[in-house]
Amino acid sequence: MSDRPLIQADRAVPPPAATTTATGGRSPRLRLLSRTDRVVVTLMVLVPLLLVVGLVWLPALATVALSGTDWDGIGPVSEIEWVGGRNYADVIQIYPPFVPAVQNNLLWLAALFVVATPFGMFLAVLLDKELRGTRFYQTALYLPVVLSLALIGFVWQLLYSRDQGLVNALLGTSVDWYGDPDVNIWAVLVAAGWRHVGYVMLLYLAGLKGVDPSLREAAQVDGASETSTFFRVVFPVMRPINIIVLVVTVIESLRAFDLVWVINKGRNGLELLSALVTQNVVGEASRIGFGSALATIMLVVSLVFITIYLATVMREDRR
């Protein structure tokens, strides 16, 4: 399918004489465009840009600004007072759910990164061997990727429920897997990992297909085993995919929300930063400045990894 546009494009290419008359070369500058064209180009960029800046970037800046104030969300904007870093100090010192939330976010990251991601990569390597029935295996593994995390919370409830769940029925236990604060984060992580493995498998499968087969052959001629060929030759060549998977994993762990929100709105052992921010805004207590401080922490962490991501994909782009 991917080669079809090229074929069509060939047909559309004019005789050589025509190309020489094109005045702009590879990059026609703006003044070579007619007035209508200039208006059209401006609109094509401006309308989507306004939407993204207005609904994403300005709110992001506003979050950072609000995190330094004591606004309660109700009073007039003119009465907002600047309190400097007090909200941040409060978050760290007198807000009990903060430490568990950070721990849970880190645990989420660790579980996805140490267990789910390598397992997804391992499955991708096995499935890359062009086995018979590989279609079935692949389909089964990434089926969870099309389900929403909210729905996954419900699907796993059927296994985890204390009285009606399969896990307790099989083990003869009566653990409330979603309710017990000692175990619920692990139960949730199994469900989250279930989805993440399929996603990682898909990304690496595409990455492996892009590796030049002659590299592998050369390594095998040199007498390298399959394992060392993978770690010494194939894995380093997939560096861009590795970085993308790393960033996707970090961002997913930071944005994790739906799963815990459908279970218990992120309380009682399932605290996450994203849930705390939401509780502080739509919950009973509307503490805008305080919630914004939490949100700013999330923003800063995500921007670090987004920058790494952009640097990677754009460097790839220039090649």
Add this chain to the structure above:
Amino acid sequence: MSTATTTRESATTAAPRRHQPLRPQRVVLHAFLAAVALGWLFPVLWAVLTSLRSYQYTAENGYVSLGGWTLDNYVTAWRTAEFGKHFLNSAYITVPAVLLTLFLASCVAFVIARFSWKTNLVLLGLFTAANLLPQQALLIPLFRLFTQVPLPEFMSDSELLYDSYWGLILVNVAFQCGFCVFVLSNYMKALPRDLYEAAMVDGASIWRQYWQVTMPLCRPALAALATLEVTWIYNEFFWATVLMRTGDKFPVTSSLNNLRGEFFTDNNLVSAGSVLVAIPTLVIFFLLQRQFVRGLTLGASKG
């Protein structure tokens, strides 16, 4: 795009070499993969199985049993949770949001790919990064903004952007544009530049170059992105949960949370409800699997 073509060629030439006769090692490999695949399917199969059994039967005999087959759970779940209405709500949000996302994103992507301005890189970065920001971090200002912006009554009975389909469509478009701009601009950059030179000789305006030259060539990428975006926006949970108030207007995915309250002790009803919610995405998955996978991998490995 060109890389995808070369990959395919190398894959087909390599295929016969890699097919090997059945050895014990292969048998172990197949057994392992089959076990993992079945394990992965199990939670979904279990939900389907549970949804087909009557509550009475499973309450008496436990869930590790067979029998009590019925379709009543689906009938009850559909009626109690008013799925018809919520599916329609999802459609009101998903269809316009996907069309608008693809249109706006393709406009920006076209400009980025067509011209080599210095600002293009900044533009691409602004859009792509917006897609990756944690939504919750933007909630506070957006929530305030949406409760301040009035809408005429014929657009939303809330008379605000808050608690309206319009608000949800806009916020979904703003967030999803980034990914589509990224994928489409890469795809468009791979198209031969002679196309535009020829179009300019013919006196085609920028709009015609975009709509009649570039867009028809981007159909494979647009199809893959449409499949992916329908799934993502249909699955979107956070914005609908926090930017909607009226229970009747919730899309399916966010209305799931009310389902818990209504069905509360009956796991068989919960599973029927879950299967109903999953059906649209599963249909897309099985019918358009190739598009779905292509969309995801286009984003990661720039096709």
